[in-house]
Amino acid sequence: MTTEKRITLCIPSRHDHVALLGQALQGLLQEKIQDKGELYLLELALCEAAVNCIRHAYADKPGHIVQVEIILGPNELHFRIQDQGSSLSRQKLFQAELQDPEQDLPVQECGRGLGLIQAIMDQVDYSSSSGWNCLWMRKTLLQEKVCKD
Amino acid sequence: MQIQSENVGQVLVLRLLNSRLDSATAHDFKGKMVDFVLQGHLYLALDLSQVEFMDSSGLSALLSTIKTMQGRGRLVVFGVGRNVAQLFSLTRLDRGVIEIHPDQETALQALNPAD
Numbered sequence: 001m002t003t004e005k006r007i008t009l010c011i012p013s014r015h016d017h018v019a020l021l022g023q024a025l026q027g028l029l030q031e032k033i034q035d036k037g038e039l040y041l042l043e044l045a046l047c048e049a050a051v052n053c054i055r056h057a058y059a060d061k062p063g064h065i066v067q068v069e070i071i072l073g074p075n076e077l078h079f080r081i082q083d084q085g086s087s088l089s090r091q092k093l094f095q096a097e098l099q100d101p102e103q104d105l106p107v108q109e110c111g112r113g114l115g116l117i118q119a120i121m122d123q124v125d126y127s128s129s130s131g132w133n134c135l136w137m138r139k140t141l142l143q144e145k146v147c148k149d
Numbered sequence: 150m151q152i153q154s155e156n157v158g159q160v161l162v163l164r165l166l167n168s169r170l171d172s173a174t175a176h177d178f179k180g181k182m183v184d185f186v187l188q189g190h191l192y193l194a195l196d197l198s199q200v201e202f203m204d205s206s207g208l209s210a211l212l213s214t215i216k217t218m219q220g221r222g223r224l225v226v227f228g229v230g231r232n233v234a235q236l237f238s239l240t241r242l243d244r245g246v247i248e249i250h251p252d253q254e255t256a257l258q259a260l261n262p263a264d
Contacts, residue, residue: 015173040232051172112205
């Protein structure tokens with residue numbers, strides 16, 4: 001019988017701890033998803049979200065926490081990335097898209113994190129409540145990439 | 150951030166020895182790359198074969214290096230693994246912004262056309 005699995009992780013607001021989230025995700029998904037390219041993209045989306053908290057919500061200041069909940073269902077993966085810093089503009093999130101270098105010049109040096117998240121995940125939402133900001137993301141796991149339990 | 154360097158003709162071949170180029174390492178990487186450019190190395194071939202994970206911060210560091218060259222030189226990359234190739238493709242930076250070669254030989258040929 002397949003059941004939903006949940007894990008909650010907390011890291012300090014330091015860039016050198018973000019990789020730990022990626023490693024934990026890899027460990028959680030390695031038996032579920034065989035495609036290493038898909039695993040990389042999911043790790044990338046999660047890490048970009050955590051970096052966004054550290055860089056923008058906390059302005060790169062240490063001493064805060066980033067809390068990540070990973071929910072793994074039979075055919076879906078959900079991330080909830082939470083911080084207690086400055087809120088993100090929902091408009092900025094929903095308008096985020098990756099620049100096309102062939103169309104848009106000059107090429108931007110930075111600012112691709114939210115666009116990558118939007119490109120990788122199937123659904124993204126953002127809310128703020130009781131001092132916590134929450135970036136929620138969902139990805140459908142394709143059947144051929146899901147191993148039987 | 151560990152970068153091994155080797156002069157081959159007019160080209161400085163740089164081997165990135167870390168497996169991650171991300172928000173934790175990109176600042177240091179960018180500083181080292183800009184230093185190479187400011188030292189007068191304007192033809193850089195960057196070996197990314199050890200890099201298994203790159204994020205948008207790593208991309209920014211590469212683009213900053215290219216910008217520092219201000220059109221006076223060239224940065225090409227080679228040894229790009231599947232993950233990094235996916236990132237370049239997703240961001241469309243593989244379409245004329247970041248010059249990608251399959252191996253060191255072709256990267257050097259591109260930067261040393263007389264060879």
